[in-house]
Amino acid sequence: MDSTRPSSFSHLLHDRGVRFAVGLAVVVAIPVAVLFYFQFKSLDDIEETSSVVLRQLSRDTADSLTREIEESLKRPHIDLLLRPGQQARLNPPDFGWLDAVFGEGMAASEFIEELWYWSENADGYEDRFLVFDRASLQTQPSGDDGRFHESPTRHQQIVPKARALGAERRAIVAFPAEIDGRKKYVQLQLGFEGPNRERVTRLLGFMVDADELHTQYFPGVIERRLANVQQPIGFPPLDLYLTDGAGAPITMSGQPPASTVFVDERTFPLVFFDRELLEYAAPYEQSRETWRVRTSYGAQTISEIVTANTRPQMALMIVMALGMAGGVFFVASAAAREVRVAELKSNFVASVSHDLKTPLALIQLFAETLELGRVRNPDRAQEYYRIINTEARKLTRLIENILDFSRMEAGLRPYRPAPVDIGALTQQVLADMESQLNQGQFAVHTHVDPDLPPVNVDEDAVEQAIENLLANAMKYSGEARDIDVHVGRANSHVCVSVKDRGIGISRREQKRIFRKFYRVDRGLGGGPQGCGLGLAIVDHTMRGHGGFVRVDSEPEHGSTFTLHFPIPAGGDLNAGGALRTPGASAEGDRHETHPGDRGRTADVARSA
Numbered sequence: 348m349d350s351t352r353p354s355s356f357s358h359l360l361h362d363r364g365v366r367f368a369v370g371l372a373v374v375v376a377i378p379v380a381v382l383f384y385f386q387f388k389s390l391d392d393i394e395e396t397s398s399v400v401l402r403q404l405s406r407d408t409a410d411s412l413t414r415e416i417e418e419s420l421k422r423p424h425i426d427l428l429l430r431p432g433q434q435a436r437l438n439p440p441d442f443g444w445l446d447a448v449f450g451e452g453m454a455a456s457e458f459i460e461e462l463w464y465w466s467e468n469a470d471g472y473e474d475r476f477l478v479f480d481r482a483s484l485q486t487q488p489s490g491d492d493g494r495f496h497e498s499p500t501r502h503q504q505i506v507p508k509a510r511a512l513g514a515e516r517r518a519i520v521a522f523p524a525e526i527d528g529r530k531k532y533v534q535l536q537l538g539f540e541g542p543n544r545e546r547v548t549r550l551l552g553f554m555v556d557a558d559e560l561h562t563q564y565f566p567g568v569i570e571r572r573l574a575n576v577q578q579p580i581g582f583p584p585l586d587l588y589l590t591d592g593a594g595a596p597i598t599m600s601g602q603p604p605a606s607t608v609f610v611d612e613r614t615f616p617l618v619f620f621d622r623e624l625l626e627y628a629a630p631y632e633q634s635r636e637t638w639r640v641r642t643s644y645g646a647q648t649i650s651e652i653v654t655a656n657t658r659p660q661m662a663l664m665i666v667m668a669l670g671m672a673g674g675v676f677f678v679a680s681a682a683a684r685e686v687r688v689a690e691l692k693s694n695f696v697a698s699v700s701h702d703l704k705t706p707l708a709l710i711q712l713f714a715e716t717l718e719l720g721r722v723r724n725p726d727r728a729q730e731y732y733r734i735i736n737t738e739a740r741k742l743t744r745l746i747e748n749i750l751d752f753s754r755m756e757a758g759l760r761p762y763r764p765a766p767v768d769i770g771a772l773t774q775q776v777l778a779d780m781e782s783q784l785n786q787g788q789f790a791v792h793t794h795v796d797p798d799l800p801p802v803n804v805d806e807d808a809v810e811q812a813i814e815n816l817l818a819n820a821m822k823y824s825g826e827a828r829d830i831d832v833h834v835g836r837a838n839s840h841v842c843v844s845v846k847d848r849g850i851g852i853s854r855r856e857q858k859r860i861f862r863k864f865y866r867v868d869r870g871l872g873g874g875p876q877g878c879g880l881g882l883a884i885v886d887h888t889m890r891g892h893g894g895f896v897r898v899d900s901e902p903e904h905g906s907t908f909t910l911h912f913p914i915p916a917g918g919d920l921n922a923g924g925a926l927r928t929p930g931a932s933a934e935g936d937r938h939e940t941h942p943g944d945r946g947r948t949a950d951v952a953r954s955a
């Protein structure tokens with residue numbers, strides 16, 4: 348390899364089309380990329396904000412619900428069991444006041460079933476167990492007892508138990524009990540006598556029905572809480588779940604918890620006094636139930652929910668980004684192609700004028716010399732005639748190429764097929780070009796296989812194609828002087844190959860040399876002149892005949908161009924019939940896999 352030849356990278360840098368395409372891509376792609384970056388970022392921010400909002404809503408709801416439950420459970424203890432003692436309404440008992448306070452308290456705390464007063468020794472109330480129940484609320488206060496009524500049964504059920512638990516000397520007593528055949532929670536505030544609380548002499552207390560608490564009170568609390576929750580728009584609603592000490596669901600606002608993903612969880616002890624007083628209460632350890640409040644947005648985690656929410660926008664943006672990238676790519680490559688074609692065209696004009704001028708100048712020079720009669724030697728004169736003839740042929744070929752090509756481009760190049768003996772036609776072309784070949788001192792080794800079948804071709808077009816290949820073999824032979832021409836058969840084709848031992852063509856360039864105006868850049872305008880149409884015409888001609896042209900080449904070792912003409916099936920030769928248009932496929936010739944094969948599968952216009 349020649350080390351002075353520019354590398355393929357610097358070659359790319361010098362390609363104006365590539366530079367233009369890269370420039371265009373950068374100018375369009377960078378702002379678009381920035382735009383998309385911010386779009387994606389803002390989607391990310393939306394996701395982030397949404398998840399913060401959902402998380403916050405869940406946390407706040409769980410916190411406030413738990414707080415509300417705890418507050419409401421402990422309120423009667425503070426208001427109804429502690430306040431009378433603190434305000435000295437028990438010694439002696441102020442029943443007028445107690446009646447009013449209990450009435451208000453019971454109306455406010457809907458879960459309380461009964462309120463109790465008992466004293467062993469209060470004046471006028473000795474050992475009387477007085478009950479204020481829901482029915483009391485409907486009656487009018489009367490007599491000293493107000494709306495209380497005495498209950499010996501409750502006395503029996505509660506006083507002995509209070510005395511027994513009083514042995515622990517704690518003022519707060521809480522326990523579950525089976526009363527009237529139902530589970531109840533009992534909350535008592537005990538009064539003692541003696542310096543060391545030896546004896547229980549008084550109690551204030553209340554009773555809560557467990558069933559009612561579960562089925563009425565808690566569902567009501569949760570329903571009211573949910574009614575106050577500002578549910579997020581466009582997201583699944585927040586659900587609240589409450590489970591009792593055994594984990595059994597008490598109330599739920601959403602789906603059953605099997606597939607539910609919980610977001611927040613809060614626990615609280617089911618006691619009817621301040622949780623800070625737990626250590627002063629007796630007996631609490633055995634009977635303490637830990638209840639749970641949980642929140643959920645259904646079967647998905649918060650991050651799944653927010654991602655699902657932005658997914659359609661994200662998908663749309665990805666599609667748009669890909670679309671725009673594709674658009675930029677296509678516009679840039681189309682623009683690059685146009686720039687390249689424009690450049691090739693301007694080179695073409697320069698080459699054509701050079702190629703026209705050189706033979707014309709030679710023809711003129713030798714014709715004038717002959718006209719002046721200065722050439723006496725008949726051999727020399729013969730030589731001059733031959734040069735004039737050769738140059739005239741070159742001119743003719745150039746002009747034919749240009750005219751033919753513009754007709755092909757316009758789709759106005761008709762082929763008139765007729766059965767042709769390709770071997771004879773090749774010999775004919777070689778004979779016509781003999782003087783040129785001799786002048787260049789080329790040794791042509793021709794081999795034509797016998798008994799080749801005729802093929803249906805337009806003789807003039809094929810003659811021009813073979814001539815173009817021979818002219819190229821001469822032009823690009825460098826120092827070499829041998830050209831092999833072989834006409835033979837390969838499967839269902841008759842093939843004409845022209846082989847030189849010249850400068851060869853790199854693999855990359857082999858794909859391009861059939862494009863219109865394309866010329867291999869030999870650096871600094873060196874190398875043989877040409878207008879880059881010869882092979883484009885060969886390619887077009889071969890497609891037009893349902894055949895193809897194939898190139899095998901190696902730089903510095905020469906090139907072989909082979910024309911493949913399809914042999915008509917069953918000797919189906921016609922004269923004057925229409926030939927295939929370029930790009931049409933010939934049946935049975937689908938094994939065209941070589942990278943240098945040209946024809947049938949693409950249109951010549953696309954190759955430019």
Ligand code: ADP
Pocket residue numbers: 815819820822823824847849850851852860861865866867868876877878879880881882883905906
């Ligand atoms: P032109 O010869 O007028 O430049 P062609 O279309 O005939 O145009 O050829 C296109 C390019 O292919 C040429 O510029 C040349 O670089 C390359 N080429 C064609 N034939 C040969 C060959 N036999 N050996 C090496 N290169 C060739």
